[in-house]
Amino acid sequence: MYVDEVGNAQAPPLLLLHGGGVAGWMWRPVAERLGAKARIIVPDLPGHGNSAAEPYRSHESTAQALVKVLEERAPHGATVAGFSLGAQLTILLAATRPDLVTSALVVSAQAKPLRFPGATLGLLAATAPLARQEWFAKLQAKQLFIPDELLADYVRDSARTSRATLLASVGENIRFTLPAGWSEFKNPALVMVGERERGLMHASARAIHSAAPGSRLITVPDCGHGIPLQRPDLFADHHPFGP
Template sequence: MYVRETGDAHAPPLLLLHGGGVAGWMWRPALDRLGTSHRAIIPDLPGHGRSAAEAYRSHEETARALVQILEERAPNGATVAGFSLGAQLTILLAATRPGLVARAVVVSAQAKPLRFPGATLGLLAATAPLARREWFARLQARQLLIPDELLADYVRDSVRTSRETLLATVGENIRFTLPSGWAAFPNRAMVMVGERERTLMHASARAVHAALPGSRLITVPGCGHGIPLQRPDLFAEVLAERHPFGP
């Protein structure tokens, strides 16, 4: 798995887990505002970005690889922040290896599985070849709220995303349920959802929050499914713990 690091090598570690269909570059706007207050560890998840050659297979396999990264680069624990697909992985890491997760920031995690995932995956399989067309990637970028300065990154990576990765990531995403260990996570956790997200995402955010006593649930005004991209200034404040929501 390709991993990049930014920031002060002696600063507190921060593991950033991107969403499906994008890559580590999605954190660039927030990191530009974060400065050197943290040492950011930024993987491109399997099947994405510079890790595209190795297809995404499962959350479980990916979480095991992320545990290795944390053990090597932040053995005393790190703030782990994830968006969408990466938010589900954040929950898994917190549930299974809480000693490596000093704080969890869960952004737009679907935690209510779809009732008929087979129908969704069948339609996705039929339309998967479109993902390799630049015109389609540009249309998708608008839906995903990709800013203009990251559009070239999105189009480049969308075109090289394999059908296997696309089906695996979406399949894992729409079937995801909260692991039992999440309720016992002993450290701080913040759950974030955009005000304009779908009803399913709001229900998921409430479920993630309700399952973990002491977690915080934040609804971000004016945002859809793209808080780190729509409000990188606010998200940087969340990561640095200097945001208006308090600690």
């Protein structure tokens, strides 16, 4: 798994986990605003970006790979922040290896499985070839709030994301339920959801927050399912890097 590091090598470590269909580049606006406040560890998850050659298989296997990254690069623990699919992985890491997660930032995680996942995956399988078309990728980029300066990255990585990765990652995403260990996570946790996200995402955010009594829940005004790209400043302003 490809892993990049930016920021201040002497600062506290921060692991940033991107969403499905994008890659570590989505965190570039956040990293620019954090500046020297963190040593930022940014992997490209399996099947995505520079890790596209190895397809996404499961949340479990990806979490195991991320544990190895943390053990090697932040053995005393790191703040872990994840968006969408990456937020589900953040929850899994906090639930299974709380010793490696000093605090958790969970952004736009679906935590209530769809009732009919087969129909969604069937439609995805039929339309998967469109992701390789530049015109379609540009349309999708608008829905995902990809800014112009990152559009080329999105178009490039859409073309090299395999059908297997799409089906596996989306399948894991829409079937995700909260692991038992999440309710036992005692370190600081912040849950974010965009004001304009679907009702399912708001219900998920409430469920994630309720299951971890020590967590905080923030609804971000005027944002949809794209908070890190729409409001990258929030990640510099909130715990643990804020004043």
